[in-house]
Amino acid sequence: MTTTTRGYHHGDLRRALLAAAVEAIGESGPAALSLRDLARRAGVSHAAPAHHFGDKAGLLTALAVEGFDLLAEALRRPGDDLLEIGVAYVRFAADHRAHFEVMFAPGLYRADDPEVAAARARAGAALRGGVAALPAGSTPDRDALAAWSIVHGFATLWLAGALPPDAGRDPEATARTVIRRLFE
Amino acid sequence: MTTTTRGYHHGDLRRALLAAAVEAIGESGPAALSLRDLARRAGVSHAAPAHHFGDKAGLLTALAVEGFDLLAEALRRPGDDLLEIGVAYVRFAADHRAHFEVMFAPGLYRADDPEVAAARARAGAALRGGVAALPAGSTPDRDALAAWSIVHGFATLWLAGALPPDAGRDPEATARTVIRRLFE
DNA sequence: AGTCACATCTTGTCGCTGCCAAGATATGCT
DNA sequence: AGCATATCTTGGCAGCGACAAGATGTGACT
Numbered sequence: 001m002t003t004t005t006r007g008y009h010h011g012d013l014r015r016a017l018l019a020a021a022v023e024a025i026g027e028s029g030p031a032a033l034s035l036r037d038l039a040r041r042a043g044v045s046h047a048a049p050a051h052h053f054g055d056k057a058g059l060l061t062a063l064a065v066e067g068f069d070l071l072a073e074a075l076r077r078p079g080d081d082l083l084e085i086g087v088a089y090v091r092f093a094a095d096h097r098a099h100f101e102v103m104f105a106p107g108l109y110r111a112d113d114p115e116v117a118a119a120r121a122r123a124g125a126a127l128r129g130g131v132a133a134l135p136a137g138s139t140p141d142r143d144a145l146a147a148w149s150i151v152h153g154f155a156t157l158w159l160a161g162a163l164p165p166d167a168g169r170d171p172e173a174t175a176r177t178v179i180r181r182l183f184e
Numbered sequence: 185m186t187t188t189t190r191g192y193h194h195g196d197l198r199r200a201l202l203a204a205a206v207e208a209i210g211e212s213g214p215a216a217l218s219l220r221d222l223a224r225r226a227g228v229s230h231a232a233p234a235h236h237f238g239d240k241a242g243l244l245t246a247l248a249v250e251g252f253d254l255l256a257e258a259l260r261r262p263g264d265d266l267l268e269i270g271v272a273y274v275r276f277a278a279d280h281r282a283h284f285e286v287m288f289a290p291g292l293y294r295a296d297d298p299e300v301a302a303a304r305a306r307a308g309a310a311l312r313g314g315v316a317a318l319p320a321g322s323t324p325d326r327d328a329l330a331a332w333s334i335v336h337g338f339a340t341l342w343l344a345g346a347l348p349p350d351a352g353r354d355p356e357a358t359a360r361t362v363i364r365r366l367f368e
Numbered sequence: 369a370g371t372c373a374c375a376t377c378t379t380g381t382c383g384c385t386g387c388c389a390a391g392a393t394a395t396g397c398t
Numbered sequence: 399a400g401c402a403t404a405t406c407t408t409g410g411c412a413g414c415g416a417c418a419a420g421a422t423g424t425g426a427c428t
Contacts (some may be wrong), residue, residue, distance in 0.1 A: 009393080009394055009395080009404090009405060009406070010405085010406080013405080013406085028291070029291030029292075030215075030291075031214075031215050031289075031291060031292055032291070034384085034385065034386085035385080035386065035387095036384080036385065036386080037385095044406070044407085045406065045407045045408075046385090046386095046407090046408095047387085047388090047406080047407070047408080047409095048405080048406055048407080050386090050387075050388085051404085051405060051406070052405090055386075055387070056386070056387095104340065104341075104344045104346065105215075105344070106344050106345055106346075107212070107213030107214075107215060107216070108213075108215055111345065120346075141351075142361055142362060142365060143365065145338075145347070145351060145358070145362050146334065146362045146365040146366075148337070148341065149333075149334045149335075149337035149338040149341060149362055150330065150333045150334040150337055151333075151337065152337035152340060152341055153332070153333035153334055153335065153336035153337025153338070153339075153340065154329075154333040154337070155337075156288065156336060156337065156340050157288075157332065157333060157336055160288045160289070160290050161290055161295065162288065162290075162304075163329070167325075167329060174329070177326055178326060178329050178330045178333055181326060181327065181330040181366065182330075182365065182366070193375090193376060193377070193422080193423060193424080194376085194377080197376080197377085218413080218414065218415090219414080219415065219416095220413075220414065220415080221414095228377070228378085229377065229378045229379075230378090230379095230414090230415095231377075231378070231379080231380095231416085231417090232376080232377055232378080234415090234416075234417085235375080235376060235377070236376090239415070239416070240415065240416095
């Protein structure tokens, strides 16, 4: 599979546009995203993206699907340890900022799209996986929601630059400390 | 003070534009906000907003300042009870969705503006106020961060429509249950 | 009362954007 | 070889943010 750009046909434009979107969002945030800019980055005409994604919301929908699948994969890696699953959640937000910002901005894409719903459900199952391994006498639904809230809140605040400077220096270590608060 | 719209001069255009912004964001989210639409809602020409706010980021900066001040006020109301302060945080997000969404989307406004920084600090102080009243032997910085994370995460997930339907029905009650998890 | 500086709002314009329609080119199937 | 289809281009339209220049009120000073 050649990914070179020469010729009338790009070869892998869909993937190239998604990659360009990640790059552009990393530079200027999701709100400033422009389909025409992505087309320029990929070296194609301004209307080429429409063929693959329909419109801007379509492109962001595809990016959200990709993001939820990456998240599910990242959350499955630590196994049963709920603390480490939480840390993985924060690390995912830091490592895939562009995806994360889009995923939780449902006004930007078609959040009710079936592919999104399926990918979101896979990520949710991966997160709930660690809660099942908690000691007896716990309340799974509430514990899952509390765990999700605390890691999501931490990640969001860190991305927003709202954390005090010393807490934001090493988000992963700080997150580990904060999450541990749930188990004491 | 007359707030009528007749005449060449509006009378209270700045306030009217901020109110229109809250309304518009409530309908379509912050990303879809248009200065020209706000001008139409206020019954003025398309360039009138520029005089009061400079540009779009300026308007959203003013909205963020207003939001952080409203939040500080809301957090001060419950007094020393950290649980109720957390509930007030969630209630604020629900009651002032437009403000909240802008406040924590620093890419949309000038987050380093001194007025924003001051208002944000006031809200932070109000939040930390409840942590000081915790039982001895606690770790204030970490506890404040954990509390902030869990309420912010819950509020954000609720606004994003990411919570399971039964948890999202009565966010305030669910939030109270989830936050209590921090104190057990 | 006059007039003058200033704040407020309007009109006009520019480049950029998303989206649509119509046409060009490559690919693969028969 | 020939045709259907997927992929990409060109051209155009309306809406947007930002800027510049002008019109209109407001208030202060004399």
